[in-house]
Amino acid sequence: MAVIEAIATTYLEADAASVTFSGIPTTYEHLQIRMSSRNTLASTTGNPTLEFNGTAGTAYSSHSMNAFNTTPDSDSSETGDASMLTPKQTTGATADAADFASAIIDILDYRNANKNTTVMAISGSGITTAVPFVSFASGLFDDKTVITSIKLDSNGSWMRGSEFTLFGLASS
Secondary structure, eight states: OEEEEEEEEEEOSSOEEEEEEESOOSOOSEEEEEEEEBBOOSSSEEOOEEEETTBOSSOEEEEEEEEETTEEEEEEEEEEOGGGGSOSOEEOTTSOTTOOEEEEEEEETTTOTTSOEEEEEEEEEOOSSSOOEEEEEEEEESOOSOOOEEEEEEEEEEOTTOEEEEEEEEEO
């Protein structure tokens, strides 16, 4: 049986460009981020980025599948940027004030320095003032270092009321 423990929660009382979890303990097998978010972009959706240990650029490989209302879409990148690892969309500033996108991001084997860290993510929203969506993403961090910090950048600013919780998953 798996044990899940909350490590840290950030609830935004004001808009913020990014949210960072640092000093992550190495006592778990996997990590999970659960988030409910909106951003300040003028459009109804935005693409957040995920960075490990402050590493930006082409250290990430990924694939995503998205559905906007009834329209499917997909992306893949062999040497992509950090935005490819996250759920593809968050609710933007033009959406109704009550609309927040939800996401779950699994970060597997984050402390294993003998292999690349892999990521799986799912997100969605039933945005009432725009097109509803669902997004699935997977990928890897092409670096065999232990993950000690995770930065979630909104590609704009996360809006007040967005909430992010980092969990640790371990075997019992």
